[in-house]
Structures are given as C-alpha cells and as structure tokens.
Amino acid sequence: MTTLLALDKASGATLGSVAATTAADVDAAVERAAQAQAGWAALTYAERAAVLRRAAAELGARAAALRELIVRETGSIPGKADYEIGAATGELYEAAGLASRPVAEVRPSNHAGRFSLAERVPLGVVAAITPWNFPLVLGMRVIAPALALGNAVVLKPSPETPLSGGAALAELFEAAGLPPGVFEVVQGGAEVGERLVVHPATAMVHFTGSTAVGRSIAATAGGLLKKVSLELGGNNALVVLDDADVEQAAMIGAWSSFHYQGQTCITAGRHVVHAAVADAYVAALTARAAAIRVGDPHTDAVGLGPMINGRQHARAAELLSAAVADGATVLTGGPEPVPYFRPAVVTSVHPGMRLWREEIFAPVAPVLVVADEEEAIRVVNDTEYGLVNSVVTADQRRGLAVARRLRGGMAHVNDATPQDEALAPFGGIGQSGLGGRSGGDDNLDEFTQRRWLTTTEVAPHYPY
Numbered sequence: 116m117t118t119l120l121a122l123d124k125a126s127g128a129t130l131g132s133v134a135a136t137t138a139a140d141v142d143a144a145v146e147r148a149a150q151a152q153a154g155w156a157a158l159t160y161a162e163r164a165a166v167l168r169r170a171a172a173e174l175g176a177r178a179a180a181l182r183e184l185i186v187r188e189t190g191s192i193p194g195k196a197d198y199e200i201g202a203a204t205g206e207l208y209e210a211a212g213l214a215s216r217p218v219a220e221v222r223p224s225n226h227a228g229r230f231s232l233a234e235r236v237p238l239g240v241v242a243a244i245t246p247w248n249f250p251l252v253l254g255m256r257v258i259a260p261a262l263a264l265g266n267a268v269v270l271k272p273s274p275e276t277p278l279s280g281g282a283a284l285a286e287l288f289e290a291a292g293l294p295p296g297v298f299e300v301v302q303g304g305a306e307v308g309e310r311l312v313v314h315p316a317t318a319m320v321h322f323t324g325s326t327a328v329g330r331s332i333a334a335t336a337g338g339l340l341k342k343v344s345l346e347l348g349g350n351n352a353l354v355v356l357d358d359a360d361v362e363q364a365a366m367i368g369a370w371s372s373f374h375y376q377g378q379t380c381i382t383a384g385r386h387v388v389h390a391a392v393a394d395a396y397v398a399a400l401t402a403r404a405a406a407i408r409v410g411d412p413h414t415d416a417v418g419l420g421p422m423i424n425g426r427q428h429a430r431a432a433e434l435l436s437a438a439v440a441d442g443a444t445v446l447t448g449g450p451e452p453v454p455y456f457r458p459a460v461v462t463s464v465h466p467g468m469r470l471w472r473e474e475i476f477a478p479v480a481p482v483l484v485v486a487d488e489e490e491a492i493r494v495v496n497d498t499e500y501g502l503v504n505s506v507v508t509a510d511q512r513r514g515l516a517v518a519r520r521l522r523g524g525m526a527h528v529n530d531a532t533p534q535d536e537a538l539a540p541f542g543g544i545g546q547s548g549l550g551g552r553s554g555g556d557d558n559l560d561e562f563t564q565r566r567w568l569t570t571t572e573v574a575p576h577y578p579y
C-alpha cells in the first residue's frame with residue numbers, strides 16, 4: 116500500500132500521512148456513494164440542512180487546529196487559513212439554505228388538462244477534484260451545495276494537501292452525522308482522479324485546477340457524455356487608469372499579485388498601467404514589494420510563506436529569467452533558495468513574453484505601460500484566459516464602463532482581483548472554465564438536472 120505524506124511546506128517536516136487509494140478502492144468508494152445517495156436525497160430538506168449546520172459548528176470547534184494545519188500544509192500565512200475556514204463555514208450555511216429552495220416550477224402547457232412540472236432532481240454521485248492552494252474551501256464549495264441538493268460526493272484532493280483538502284473534511288462530516296457513504300474521500304494523484312472521471316456511476320465531474328488537466332478531463336468526460344464543470348487557471352489583469360490614486364492602486368496591485376505567494380487562479384499576473392501614472396505606480400509597488408517579509412508562516416510573522424514545491428519555484432524562476440534575457444528589468448524580488456520567492460516587480464515587459472502570456476503562479480508583478488484606456492482594454496483582452504480583472508480609477512462610472520469591456524467571468528472596480536463570496540457567481544470563460552458558475556442560486560443549475568413531469572386526467576385521442 117502506498118502512503119502519501121502531508122508535508123510542512125516551509126520546514127519539510129511530516130505532518131501526517133494517508134493511505135493512497137487503489138483503483139479497486141476508488142471503485143468501491145464510488146459504489147458506496149451511489150448506494151447511499153438515494154436515501155440521502157429522500158431525507159427532508161430540514162434533515163439535510165441540519166447536517167450542514169452541524170458541519171459548520173464542527174468547523175468552528177476545530178478552527179484552531181485547522182488553522183495550524185492549513186498554515187503548514189499549504190505554506191500560507193494564518194490570515195489566509197482564517198479566510199478559508201470562514202469561507203468554508205459560509206459555504207455550509209448558504210448550502211443549508213439551498214436545501215429548502217423550490218425544487219420544481221409549474222410550466223404553462225399547450226395541452227388542455229395537462230399539468231406540466233419542471234422538477235429539479237439530484238445528479239447522483241458528484242466527483243470533486245480539487246487543487247492544493249485553497250484545499251478546504253475549494254472542496255467545500257462543491258461538497259456543501261452538492262450535498263444540500265441531494266447528491267453524494269466523492270472528493271479527490273491534491274496529493275500536496277491530503278489532510279486539509281481531504282481527511283479533515285471526511286472527519287468533519289462524520290462528526291456532523293452525515294450518513295455513511297454520502298461523502299467519500301479518495302487520495303492520490305492523476306490516476307485516482309482519472310478513475311473517478313471514467314467510473315460509470317459518477318454523474319458529474321467538478322474539477323478545479325490547471326487548464327491543461329481540465330482540458331484532458333473534459334475530453335474524457337465528453338467521450339463518456341458526462342457532465343463536467345471546470346474552474347481553471349487565469350492570467351488576470353489589473354488596470355490602473357490615469358486618474359487613479361497611485362498609493363491605493365499600488366496597495367491593490369501588491370495584494371492582487373503577491374497574496375499567498377501569487378499561487379491563486381485569481382492572482383493578477385499582468386499590471387496594465389496608464390503612462391501618466393506609470394512611474395509613480397511602479398515606484399509605489401516596488402516599495403511595497405520590497406517591504407514584505409518572506410519566511411516560515413508557522414514560526415514567524417511574515418507576509419509571504421514558501422512556494423508549494425520546488426517544481427513551481429523552478430518554473431517561476433525560469434519564466435522570470437527568460438523575460439530578463441528578452442529585455443525585462445526586475446526592480447525587486449525573485450527566487451531565493453527553495454522554497455522561498457521574494458515578491459518581484461518587473462518592467463520593460465512586452466506582450467510576447469511567456470511571463471506575460473502564461474499563468475505564473477508565483478509572486479511576480481509584470482508591468483506594461485499603455486497610452487490610453489483603449490490600449491489598456493486591447494492589451495487585457497489579448498489572452499485565451501478569462502477569469503477576473505480589476506480596474507482602479509477615481510471615477511467609478513468610468514471603472515464600470517471599462518470593467519464591462521474586459522474579457523472574463525468576473526471584474527472588480529477599485530478592488531483586488533482575488534475575491535470570492537458564497538453568493539457570488541464565481542467562474543471564468545475561455546481557457547479559464549466552461550462558463551458555469553458556482554455560488555448562490557447558480558449552484559442549483561450546477562448540481563441538479565431538470566426532469567419534465569406531466570400528468571393528465573384524461574388521455575388525449577391519438578390516431579392509432
């Protein structure tokens with residue numbers, strides 16, 4: 116039996132371990148979930164909601180231990196761990212309310228005497244495949260609404276975060292009294308995920324992760340005619356207009372690019388700045404970046420922790436050095452000995468550079484100077500991704516007008532790119548996702564399917 120180790124990303128210490136799930140055990144987990152689902156869906160909404168509220172209470176009771184686990188297993192500062200725990204709690208409470216939303220609507224019928232109902236029914240077993248960066252909340256964002264609406268869930272977290280992304284969630288729902296089998300966790304890498312995707316009893320695959328893996332899952336699921344929902348990568352932009360308050364813009368810019376070492380799908384990987392404020396903006400952003408302390412967030416009061424692994428560290432270092440070889444200037448920051456990476460500000464970039472075109476997933480802020488608003492919009496929209504963008508301006512109306520013209524599923528005026536709320540329609544377009552949204556009532560469409568049901572008192576007359 117293979118064992119997966121959960122490591123402290125700063126010190127390398129072992130935090131615990133889980134058994135990797137074998138292919139046969141993945142099948143058994145899916146089959147247990149399929150068996151348990153109908154009984155779970157048959158409970159009253161109040162019974163399902165009560166389990167979700169108890170899970171929220173259990174999360175509260177475990178907050179201190181979970182905080183330490185997230186800090187160490189994901190390498191994040193405590194504030195990010197607190198955000199995850201708070202957001203996961205919010206997901207559970209919103210999902211408890213979702214359980215009692217109307218499950219059907221009466222549709223007008225063109226047939227006299229026909230009662231026509233558009234019902235919402237659960238999909239069955241939802242497979243959730245999640246990344247390592249926000250393991251608790253990105254799992255909960257699927258599990259809570261899917262369960263609320265009568266589905267069973269089989270979760271596969273990233274092998275980087277088997278505890279905060281998997282085992283901790285299993286313990287939470289067990290303590291909350293969820294019937295056995297309704298929520299299963301399987302542990303492992305790509306092969307375990309692939310098994311979940313192809314298993315005939317998983318009705319839907321909800322995937323959060325990289326665009327490359329999302330594309331391969333979509334191809335497999337497409338061949339099987341299985342529903343998929345994809346939350347993928349981004350190459351998000353922060354636009355600073357000529358009327359922006361430069362200090363405020365630099366604060367928003369620093370948070371957008373450096374928050375959690377730049378390792379989120381909603382990190383700003385491109386700063387598009389009007390020439391009128393470019394020098395002042397770059398100076399303010401550089402000063403903020405240089406002042407951030409980097410180190411072990413478990414033992415020190417730092418602003419940034421370690422990179423998730425050596426591979427991500429090496430990739431970001433390579434993107435940065437390739438940009439420098441192509442004429443870019445690094446004003447501050449860059450790779451330190453693994454696992455650390457100081458927040459970097461990079462100028463003299465051009466849109467052909469990989470540093471500009473690809474998702475960097477590290478604390479790097481490349482800045483491109485533009486002559487006017489139209490050029491800013493053109494530059495931002497020149498990407499295959501489409502997750503989130505932000506606009507900073509003194510004129511909110513102007514900001515909204517620009518935000519509406521930016522390619523993406525989400526846009527913010529005068530705030531950072533990393534934003535999420537339980538009720539927000541979160542998601543991307545293009546290479547950032549299939550266009551589905553999670554959050555609020557969008558979860559009804561995500562985790563149920565329609566069944567058309569009619570009943571007629573007297574059958575109509577047919578010709579034969």
Ligand code: NAD
Nearest residue numbers: 245246247272273304305308309324325328346347348380
């Ligand atoms: P990843 O794509 O490497 O892995 C994500 C998950 O998929 C992991 O659990 C992994 O084990 C599994 N997996 C890998 N190959 C698989 C396969 N062939 N079949 C089935 N499952 C497979 O991503 P990551 O490195 O864990 O996370 C970083 C990526 O996630 C970034 O690109 C980031 O932008 C994206 N992300 C997107 C969102 C969003 O909401 N849009 C949120 C967070 C992260």
